[in-house]
Amino acid sequence: MDISVIICTWNRCDLLRQTLQAFGGLCVSADVEWELLVVDNASTDNTHEVVTEFQDLLPVRYVFETRQGKSNAANRAVRESSGKILAWTDDDALVSSDWLTQVLTVFEATQADIIYGRVEPWWETQSPAWFTEQMSGRFALLDHGDECRVMSPEEGYGYGVNYAFRRSVFKLIGPFAPDLGPNGGLGFGGEDTLLFRKAHEHQLRVVYSPDVLIKHFIPRERCNRSYFRRRQWRGSRDELRMMRLRHGAPKGMLGLPRYRYRQAFSDLIKLSKETLVGKYDKVFHLELRVIGFAGLFWNAVKSSCRGFFFFRKPVQDQSSQGPSGLDEREH
Template sequence: MSQYDSPKSSRQVKISVAICTWNRSRLLRRTLERLREINVDDRFEWELILVDNNSSDDTQQVINAFSETLPIVSLIETVQGHSASRNRAIEAASGDYIVWTDNDVLVADDWLTSYCDAFIAEPDVAFFGGAIEPWFEPPGCPDWIEATWDKCKSVYAARDLGEQPIELNENRLPYGANFAIRADVQRQYRFDPTLGRVRSGMIGEDETQVLKRIARGGGNGRWVPNAKVQHIIPADRATERYVQSYFVGQGQANVMFGKPSRHRMAAFVDAAFHSLLYRSKRHRTQPDEWVSHLIRSSISWGEFKMHSLKPTATPRSPRR
């Protein structure tokens, strides 16, 4: 049952679901299997835009295997990078709304119908978002991550703003694996090609900056409680090395966006100091202590790296 009370429109909504992928065919197959099972009704039609960003695995074979059972629009983006792929999807989308998800999620049965409820009930809203629950593949979530979940949950895109359809704004945004933007708004706010992951790189911020620009431009947002997904976490991402790489990317983003950060040599000293503490305490203290040093050192290494690449880095100006 919908959590929105506004009267429904008789006009059918068209939804473009978009997924950008690079060399994750095993997980993509699971995502598509689940999408094949979602609930649909006559209030909307939908298309599934799949953008292959130069995959060298069997991604194309996986996409082809679902072409007769899902409304797939298959594209290839030759410019490497998540943002370039997302902008390619925007160009191809024919829907009234673009719903973004990833190649490693399992959507709830009523995921798309819940978004449709929200779109119809509040047609003036510019962007929407739903919950993301991480699901760790066997052997499951390591004890040290469970013990430090408040520190590590951003690494695994955990997002839950509750069971009420609250307002979203610049300071309260959805995450990249589960959000939607009205298509006319999305075409005004493209993704910055200098941001977003490129191959295995960890600089993100692409969707965050788009959503912030929309909010600063006067666009309002809405949380959609029932539009839920699970985020599959492979075993090779439930590691200290992956947590480290994530926070290195955060440190790089701090410099790119002019956020408070240490200068180059101060970042180096801080990174080296906390790396030493992390290594010395790793097997002698509780996870909460050594994980804090791991995170601090990683952010500082990222800031140092970015300062080294861009010694005169200045804050970026929001663009339409």
């Protein structure tokens, strides 16, 4: 099998239908052997029925994962898939007609271990007035320019809506961390970021290509400030977990790096100045960073007092135990 395309989904069957319809428009060479694996993370809607609708149109396979959490679904996908390359997208994305072809082309041309691509918005409504380039990442939008190139850790990471790994990557750096990522509508993320960071630590070749293009759905309810304030506050729990999974408890007050205190103070000063001169819409991202630090600080306090992570005991980083224990296929 050349490539397995993976979608992990939870209770978004209507959006999933549109995503699968876009896959029906893929232009794929007849000599490419591929599969589309949909991992249902214990949905209670009509996800199974929607996938069944496309079985005559697409090489799609349905898998039901009972353990809640996107990371659990992703790890199940790795075990179930057969491709030498694993390409990931989401249940709220529209692939371009040449997406799969471009993924394979970039791997062959660059000898990459990991590739990720451009993500453009698919707005349900108009973009909000406070949407700026600095907010793009919070909508999982990505554009690193028009040049295909090898990326350094400092240049950022891809998003789960549009990246692809060689299977060998998982054998080297281990599975997705089950303690990170969305979980039944809760949770913030971080599972993809942690995987990219491990890849760079192992000096793997990470390549960005603007031609690997996907559109990402942005619903109306995400186009308001209150949504992002809540998400930023709640997401600080996962950020703390990710920090500790990677480094343990770093030096600094409450185990938080000193630079985070300096950055939060600087953000607060800039936010205050810009708000006073009527430019608040342009600096909403600074407010969110301040909220994020406040949440991080609060969770660090709770962690320090209780002696374990906020509300959940951290899962040991399985990648430190040697082989991933996923599927040791040789491709």
